[in-house]
Amino acid sequence: MIVLPDSASAAIMSEGERAYPNECCGALLGSMDDSGGRVVSEILPIHNGRETEEQYHRFVIGPDDFMASEKTARARGLDVIGFYHSHPDHPAVPSDYDREHALPWYSYVIVAVKSGVSGDLTSWELDGDRSRFIKEL
Amino acid sequence: MPVTIQIPTALRVFTDRKSEVQAKGAIIAEAIADFAASYPDIKQHLYDEGGTLRSFINIYLGDTNIKNLGGLDTPLKDGDILMLVPAIAGGSNP
Numbered sequence: 540m541i542v543l544p545d546s547a548s549a550a551i552m553s554e555g556e557r558a559y560p561n562e563c564c565g566a567l568l569g570s571m572d573d574s575g576g577r578v579v580s581e582i583l584p585i586h587n588g589r590e591t592e593e594q595y596h597r598f599v600i601g602p603d604d605f606m607a608s609e610k611t612a613r614a615r616g617l618d619v620i621g622f623y624h625s626h627p628d629h630p631a632v633p634s635d636y637d638r639e640h641a642l643p644w645y646s647y648v649i650v651a652v653k654s655g656v657s658g659d660l661t662s663w664e665l666d667g668d669r670s671r672f673i674k675e676l
Numbered sequence: 677m678p679v680t681i682q683i684p685t686a687l688r689v690f691t692d693r694k695s696e697v698q699a700k701g702a703i704i705a706e707a708i709a710d711f712a713a714s715y716p717d718i719k720q721h722l723y724d725e726g727g728t729l730r731s732f733i734n735i736y737l738g739d740t741n742i743k744n745l746g747g748l749d750t751p752l753k754d755g756d757i758l759m760l761v762p763a764i765a766g767g768s769n770p
């Protein structure tokens with residue numbers, strides 16, 4: 540379960556448009572509520588570590604950037620509870636590549652950016668056996 | 677060699693919420709395998725179907741990515757600290 544305030548989804552949509560026709564990516568910073576649900580407080584844009592010519596359909600947040608995002612979250616009294624990225628001119632549905640590279644527990648937010656304009660925004664969590672994503676938003 | 681392995685938040689569901697665990701091994705590959713044997717549910721997230729460590733799982737010995745050392749064959753000393761650090765990757769299509 541994820542709670543994504545309008546301010547955070549608006550920020551992700553704007554990042555998706557800024558990066559178009561490439562993919563944007565970043566971390567979701569927030570906290571856990573009493574029932575184990577995740578509440579996003581803010582987003583942390585992270586530069587796409589893939590080669591420029593691959594960024595139209597790929598992103599990577601490398602291990603050093605991953606550690607930096609955890610450090611930033613801790614400094615703000617928050618946790619990294621997931622990640623977001625954009626799908627330029629593709630639907631807001633995880634690809635097989637997304638699933639093969641996903642970790643359990645995190646929320647994965649995807650925004651579809653069609654012809655430079657952000658539209659659908661969804662959120663997903665990897666199923667425990669890695670076979671599929673479960674839609675949470 | 678007894679070493680400590682630090683676990684990222686997302687994988688602590690498999691380690692009884694522990695942020696670090698102890699493992700044994702003369703080289704890094706052995707310590708990671710020992711750890712995975714103690715927490716079998718974590719295996720599928722660390723290794724692919726062929727038993728190779730997944731490309732997005734990085735291991736740091738102290739502050740150094742083991743890619744810049746001897747990789748999984750890097751020898752360990754008593755008390756070494758290993759950190760599992762994921763890279764986050766994805767994209768829109770195959």
Ligand SMILES: [Zn+2]
Pocket residue numbers: 624625626632633634637649766767768769
């Ligand atoms: Zn994707």
